[in-house]
Amino acid sequence: MSSVKYQDFRTRVLHEGQTPADWQGSTLPPIHQAAANRHHTAESLSDTFAGKTGEHIYMRLSNPTNKVLEQKLASLEGGAGAVVTSSGMAAITNTCMALLRAGDEFVSGNSLFMSTYVLFANIFKKYAITARLVESTDLAAIEETINERTRFIYLETIGNPKIDVPDLAGAAAIAHRHGLPLVVDSTLATPYLCRPIELGADVIIHSTTKYLSGHGDATGGVVIDSGKFDWQGGRFPDLQPFIDRKGPLAFLDKVWREHHINFGTTQAPLHSYLTMLGLDTMALRMERHLANARQVAEFLASRPEVKWIRYPGEPDNPSHRTAVAQFNDLGFGGVLSFGLADQEKCFKFINSLKMVYNLANLGDCRSLVIHPYSSQYLAFAESARQMLSITPEMIRLSVGIEAVDDICADLGQALDSI
Ligand SMILES: Cc1ncc(COP(=O)(O)O)c(C=O)c1O
Missing domain, CATH: 3.90.1150.10 (Aspartate Aminotransferase, domain 1)
Known part of the structure; x- marks a missing residue:
């Protein structure tokens, strides 16, 4: 990370997450195109598996190029951490799967991207998960639909393609009153136009395929954790081991450790590189x-x-x-x-x-x-x-x-x- 903290977004978008000293002075991060990372001692690999070193093991788990993009995107949204994924849909799927078990429900605005709708309305049904869809801009309907099985509220900052704008601050207040996180797909807004964490949202998703990379040359997604939600609240007993391990970043740890790694939703480092190239402008x-x-x-x-x-x-x-x-x-x-x-x-x-x-x-x-x-x-x-x-x-x-x-x-x- 650069040591100077810039305030203006237009500067931060260029300078956040830059560590050129680690890149032999290059202004852009290297593309680490290797499936696995060599460790010189058995102890080092074992310590890395134990999460003690921050080194890398295998591309499906993490990659140094992807790590830079994760730092940049977390910072631009005002989050505490991020996991980049192979697509926006991978980010949405991982987020939902990390929060849901069979029998659970969630409340979602009905202004949804096509594949998100298919996932919520059709695919999740097969796994005994119910998405309750309500008008995205109707806060009363959102609150009325919450019950004891609800695990989160889901909204798009600007609905695609309905182009409506839900009240995120209002939805966050309702979510928190019921001990629920607010998950927001902010793809159409970008952190340049709107930063949902500042309005109270807890998890931000982007399809980086769109404005963040900006040139139609790389698919990708990201899950950003605000690090502010209290997962100990009662609705998420299976987050306890992750709370024990990562404290405020328990959710992101679950997304990464349980779903990203095992579902294999890795972002190709070349795509992370292209996304960073686009992010600069x-x-x-x-x-x-x-x-x-x-x-x-x-x-x-x-x-x-x-x-x-x-x-x-x-x-x-x-x-x-x-x-x-x-x-x-x-x-x-x-x-x-x-x-x-x-x-x-x-x-x-x-x-x-x-x-x-x-x-x-x-x-x-x-x-x-x-x-x-x-x-x-x-x-x-x-x-x-x-x-x-x-x-x-x-x-x-x-x-x-x-x-x-x-x-x-x-x-x-x-x-x-x-
Ligand atoms: C709002 C929104 N979310 C998610 C996605 C899915 O992104 P991807 O195509 O990168 O999987 C899209 C794609 O158009 C989208 O518009």
């Missing part, structure tokens, strides 16, 4: 994403072909006040959704785009669109699509960092063509 990129999204939302609102827009920056958006309270004053995220007349118009619009890419990702530096109803949510039951607000006339747009006039020009000529 994350603040700069986010500034442009946020500013461009504002202007693109205004542009779309001015077009008669656009029937509605979901973007929390609009003063009459139901999430606007919460977003103003929780986000920094630079913007409201880089992703928005909007409606055209019907699916046919959406297809015509997408097929007429010349610059904006049509693909299943977001948070890339390039502008991206997708028609979720006919792609990611194609196999979903109509009732599930309705609950997740996935309708045939909806387009999701991840606004990139190109010149905003060029983005609007491309969107505009595609709208002209429908």
Whole structure:
């Protein structure tokens, strides 16, 4: 770690976790591309297995390159520790599995990324785990749904692709009143826009595949532990051995020791390296994403072909006040959704785009669109699509960092063509 403590996020994003002295002066960490780490004595390997040295053993367990990314991300979110994983979904799965046993329940906002919904609503059912889904922005519904089997509350800081913003401080207060942690997927917000731990959240998840790496070149995820939740509270008896071992970082230890290692959700060190390369410009990129999204939302609102827009920056958006309270004053995220007349118009619009890419990702530096109803949510039951607000006339747009006039020009000529 650098010894100087910088306050401004734009500086911290470049300097946190930097230990160039250990890297023979290189400004970027080496990519430790080795499946296992040699120990010169039997005692050293034994001590490392016993957790006494902080050395590395085997890539599936930990890796020096990944460790640097973990330090950076924990610091940027204001957390006490982190585990990076092979994808955002691996981070979500590990977090949930570390907190749940058969017969348990949790309360989740219903504004969820597609695979998160599938995991919660379909897959967990097979293991006798119940996800109780309620409106993400309805604090009363969240509290009413808690019962003695509930283990945590789960929310997305900005729901994908509903683009709603739940009251995290309110949800954290409810969670803590019931002895529960608040788990937040903050992928669409990034720590540049919002830091949920400062609002009371206990565990933060990111798909680093998106804005944190920013170039669409590396999949990855992270689980960040605030280190503040009291796991001794009664609902988590199986955390006791981890509390004994790691105290405030008991949860992260369980994620790592029990799930990450044994499920094999390792992040490839090359992907950690690429994520760090992207992270260096994350603040700069986010500034442009946020500013461009504002202007693109205004542009779309001015077009008669656009029937509605979901973007929390609009003063009459139901999430606007919460977003103003929780986000920094630079913007409201880089992703928005909007409606055209019907699916046919959406297809015509997408097929007429010349610059904006049509693909299943977001948070890339390039502008991206997708028609979720006919792609990611194609196999979903109509009732599930309705609950997740996935309708045939909806387009999701991840606004990139190109010149905003060029983005609007491309969107505009595609709208002209429908
Ligand atoms: C909000 C959110 N969480 C999690 C994920 C899953 O991330 P990954 O694709 O890295 O597994 C995504 C992917 O789009 C997402 O949008």
